[in-house]
Amino acid sequence: MSDKVLTVEFVTPEKRVWSGKATMVSARTLEGDLGILPDHTPLLGVLVDGKVTIKTETGATEEFTVSGGFLSVANNRVSVLGESAVQ
């Protein structure tokens, strides 16, 4: 595995839910499940209600349930914009 990591920002309108470094982010978009690893090509996707999983740098797994939102990836920077999110 490369030593590159993703900088993740998980935000909802009311607060920042999670932010930090991660090795993988997976989420479900309109097209289906999607996993993002470092050096992913720039992407903007529409999320559907479902789970967003973040595998953190330390190896821990953070799991959130979102209802609607977006995912944007660029330059190893992942932003997850959920309308609402519960851990």
Place this chain on the structure above:
Amino acid sequence: MGAQLRIYRRRIRSVKATKKITRAMELISASRIVKAQQRVSASTPYANELTRAVSAVATFSNTNHPLTTESANPKRAAVLVITADRGMAGAYSSSAIKEADGLVVTLKERGLQVDTYLVGRKAVNYFKFRNRAIKNSWTGFSDNPTYAHAKAISDELIAAFIKDAQVDIDGVDELHIVYTEFKSMLTQVAMNKRMLPLEVVESDGPAPAGLLPAYEFEPNAEEVLNALLPRYIESRVYNALLQSAASEHAARRRAMKSATDNADELIKSLTRLANAARQAEITQEISEIVGGADALASASAGSE
């Protein structure tokens, strides 16, 4: 105790009671401003990410969206006015309403009809009292708005915008919002902004870092934009609600502070008056006693 003195004492008591209330409201508002400001800053990351995403789509796709298309021949405009539910906030609500009135005049000069949407009981009462038409109103959350409120409001406004104003009586071609911007604890300014159609501004400066790569869209640019733009409006409305709430608390704190100061002043001058009345009463009693004694003395002197 003389009547005059009693009246002064009664007034002092009542002013003191009022002062306690205004002081409490001042303190409550002061603590809520901080909370409201925190909510504004908590919503900033989302707004920033959303703006990045919208500009990414706008830069890399030529998709035209109904929300960004300007009507060639606008007929009707919607104005959303955000005010407070409760009074005791100085000129907060009335300056927002005044700003809205000014905006309505300019819109009418352009030959547009105006639909008003109101937030806050103060605006609703103002419009009802003057028998003005209200398209829709939302009340009960002006001091503590949540994203769900913003969503409800923007859903209705976006629906009105998407309808064709030429044929549909509910449709509008433009959406303006009047809210109070929280500049600092001391300054809050009522402003109006055009929300829809969205202006896609081509920036001349260097592109912000992180936006350069060509994005892949999932499922496609059009769908992404379809989903993004309503969220963008929602977050703008939410921000306006939060700013207005913070401004409301700040205005109320200031109004209550000056009310408390005035009560202090009033108590001081009433106490002076009460003291003078008490002193006058004593003086009068003394002169009555002296006069009475004199009269007695001269009466008994005359009888001898």
